[in-house]
Amino acid sequence: MDITKSKKLFSRAKEVIPGGVNSPVRAFKSVGGVPRFLSRGRGAYIWDADDNRYIDYMMSWGPLILGHAHPKVVEAVREAASAGTSFGASTAGEIELAEMVIDRFLAVEMLRLVSSGTEAAMTAIRLARAVTGRELVVKFDGCYHGHSNGLLVKAGSGLATQGLPGSAGVPESAARGTISLPYNDLEAVWKTFDKRGEDIAGIIVEPAAANMGVVPPVEGFLNGLRMAAEKDGAVLIFDEVISGFRVARGGACELYNIRPDLVCFGKILGGGMPIGAVGGKREIMERLAPAGNVYQAGTLSGNPVSVAAGIATLRELETPGFYERLNNTTKKLALGLEEILTEAEIRVVINRLTGLLTVFFGEGEISDYQLVQNCDMDRYARFFRGMLDEGVYLPPSGYEAWFLSSAHNDDEIERTLKAAGNVVEELTTNEYE
Numbered sequence: 001m002d003i004t005k006s007k008k009l010f011s012r013a014k015e016v017i018p019g020g021v022n023s024p025v026r027a028f029k030s031v032g033g034v035p036r037f038l039s040r041g042r043g044a045y046i047w048d049a050d051d052n053r054y055i056d057y058m059m060s061w062g063p064l065i066l067g068h069a070h071p072k073v074v075e076a077v078r079e080a081a082s083a084g085t086s087f088g089a090s091t092a093g094e095i096e097l098a099e100m101v102i103d104r105f106l107a108v109e110m111l112r113l114v115s116s117g118t119e120a121a122m123t124a125i126r127l128a129r130a131v132t133g134r135e136l137v138v139k140f141d142g143c144y145h146g147h148s149n150g151l152l153v154k155a156g157s158g159l160a161t162q163g164l165p166g167s168a169g170v171p172e173s174a175a176r177g178t179i180s181l182p183y184n185d186l187e188a189v190w191k192t193f194d195k196r197g198e199d200i201a202g203i204i205v206e207p208a209a210a211n212m213g214v215v216p217p218v219e220g221f222l223n224g225l226r227m228a229a230e231k232d233g234a235v236l237i238f239d240e241v242i243s244g245f246r247v248a249r250g251g252a253c254e255l256y257n258i259r260p261d262l263v264c265f266g267k268i269l270g271g272g273m274p275i276g277a278v279g280g281k282r283e284i285m286e287r288l289a290p291a292g293n294v295y296q297a298g299t300l301s302g303n304p305v306s307v308a309a310g311i312a313t314l315r316e317l318e319t320p321g322f323y324e325r326l327n328n329t330t331k332k333l334a335l336g337l338e339e340i341l342t343e344a345e346i347r348v349v350i351n352r353l354t355g356l357l358t359v360f361f362g363e364g365e366i367s368d369y370q371l372v373q374n375c376d377m378d379r380y381a382r383f384f385r386g387m388l389d390e391g392v393y394l395p396p397s398g399y400e401a402w403f404l405s406s407a408h409n410d411d412e413i414e415r416t417l418k419a420a421g422n423v424v425e426e427l428t429t430n431e432y433e
């Protein structure tokens with residue numbers, strides 16, 4: 001595979017962009033090899049600067065549930081952009097998008113649009129602290145809620161991939177405001193609430209974790225969080241930046257039938273354009289300025305182009321059978337990979353939800369970050385490089401979810417499985433290299 005242009009671009013980028021990338025995982029540090037510079041995408045496919053084509057399972061890390069350059073989304077963006085890309089004043093589209101989210105999420109009575117998932121989580125935490133008058137936040141190991149100070153404690157993929165314990169530059173005081181507990185461990189939650197319940201402002205959780213690879217909640221976990229939060233008057237925040245509109249029309253809230261107090265959104269909500277949002281109970285949301293005294297603002301918040309892409313995307317998700325089809329495709333890929341790898345006597349566990357899966361090279365039930373870290377990430381790196389050579393672009397880290405879209409059809413799944421079959425031979429023969 002000729003990757004001359006990507007190589008050249010990467011060296012040029014390293015001169016002017018820290019690490020050559022604008023978000024760490026893009027640098028291929030944990031999987032090795034040359035990061036590809038991409039030039040275009042269509043449906044389930046992407047092309048790099050040397051015009052090599054790949055089946056894409058990264059899909060911009062989640063937003064592209066309809067595939068790359070979906071005609072309806074592109075048209076909506078074109079139309080919105082030609083009417084003005086930003087005003088700094090309100091537009092009707094913002095109301096429409098808020099109404100669409102409220103229609104899909106019982107827990108959401110009001111919505112505030114921001115520009116990223118990071119801001120959404122930051123705002124949710126600020127609200128939780130404001131309504132409770134408390135400071136402490138409970139999160140879970142391996143869950144990622146953006147890169148704000150207090151939430152970078154044991155924050156999953158990006159950090160795990162870099163091998164960093166947290167981040168330099170985060171004041172101890174900010175990290176002290178966060179307690180991180182093992183995911184799926186209700187006992188740890190109850191113990192923490194027994195000791196510190198009256199100091200806890202809120203619990204923030206990925207209700208279907210996908211930033212340490214896909215780790216679904218075990219039965220009773222989310223309900224337990226609901227009860228713990230209620231008992232001591234803490235705010236329960238579901239971070240649905242990935243799971244929202246993906247694992248079901250109404251996200252994990254619908255899938256597991258739980259009603260949190262606040263929900264964070266991003267990714268799919270912007271259809272591939274920058275966006276984030278926080279929504280929830282009216283009495284909490286009305287604390288936000290200018291209705292209330294919790295300050296939050298943004299020059300590009302509710303950007304008309306992002307909003308148009310979001311509306312077009314959510315509309316498309318209403319196609320009858322959309323989620324059933326996405327789930328079938330995901331299942332077909334997961335079962336196919338499992339069969340190929342198991343037949344080659346490679347230990348593998350595949351966790352999946354609708355439109356999301358992770359291939360873990362390990363065994364047993366993988367239900368928390370510790371268990372994820374026990375998996376063979378070197379083997380994932382070899383698998384990744386092999387698949388890339390075969391024209392299949394997996395997420396460049398074993399700590400990430402693979403993202404599927406409605407543009408992934410039987411043909412793409414079959415090609416992917418064929419590629420995996422070829423790579424498996426190398427995986428087993430080169431094992432001790």
Ligand SMILES: *Cc1c(COP(=O)(O)O)cnc(C)c1O
Binds near residue numbers: 146206242276
């Ligand atoms: C991606 C992500 C974020 C951060 O969103 P950005 O738009 O990258 O700031 C927050 N929470 C979760 C669960 C995410 O997956």
